[in-house]
Amino acid sequence: MNNIGNSGGVDLSDLTRIDATPDEVGAFALADGDFLFNTRNSRELVGKTCVFRTFSADPVLYNNNILRATFIDEFSPDFLDYWFRSPRGRAELEKLKSNTTNVCAIYQGKLSTLPCVVPPLAEQHRIVAKVDELMALCDALKARIAAAQTTQLQLADAIVEQAVA
Incomplete structure (x- = not known):
């Protein structure tokens, strides 16, 4: 979640290496064009988005604070990434945020209600x-x-x- 930039994109210069089973790699490996959404973080950082671009043959896995979406052919992940980062998209996301003591979240159920003209x-x-x-x-x-x-x-x-x- 810390690798998703505040203004989009993903910075993979500082990755944590883990031992993962083949099943975990199959379930959590990112593919080129995957849309990533940070579901839990501090209030100002929750809702960060990016489109993952493959940079090596080594698999990159995402953690449980990230929602990965793969869209049908009628949706451009890059368009939706820009929309989520736009002032209108940010305002809509702000309405969906819920806080606990130290963590803010937007979960998939609430995210699916977000109005977005495509x-x-x-x-x-x-x-x-x-x-x-x-x-x-x-x-x-x-x-x-x-x-x-x-x-x-x-x-x-x-x-x-x-x-x-």
Whole structure:
């Protein structure tokens, strides 16, 4: 559950290795395109989602704090991932959260009542492609801003050095 990013995606750089029986691997191994939903966590982290992408031949298993969903062909897991992470999706998830002392949860029964308008598959793919394009643009802009800030600091240091010299 800690490998699902707060803004989507999955970070597999820090995995816990376990001994699993063949039956456990068969039941809990993730497949490319599986939609993952964090059912239990702190209030701000419950409801994190991602689409798992295979990265090696070694199986990756999920734990009991994760709901794995495999969709029929009419649903894009990437579209639903973006929807769950959208302001509207987050607001809908917020209504489903229930707390105990230290843990917040959204379970499958409540999740199945969540209203979500899903357009035809071709439109889902178009939306995902557009969001991916815009996210790449945002990443490029962030990189340019960071580079400009570095240049600005270097220029300020050079000016101070010249003024002191």
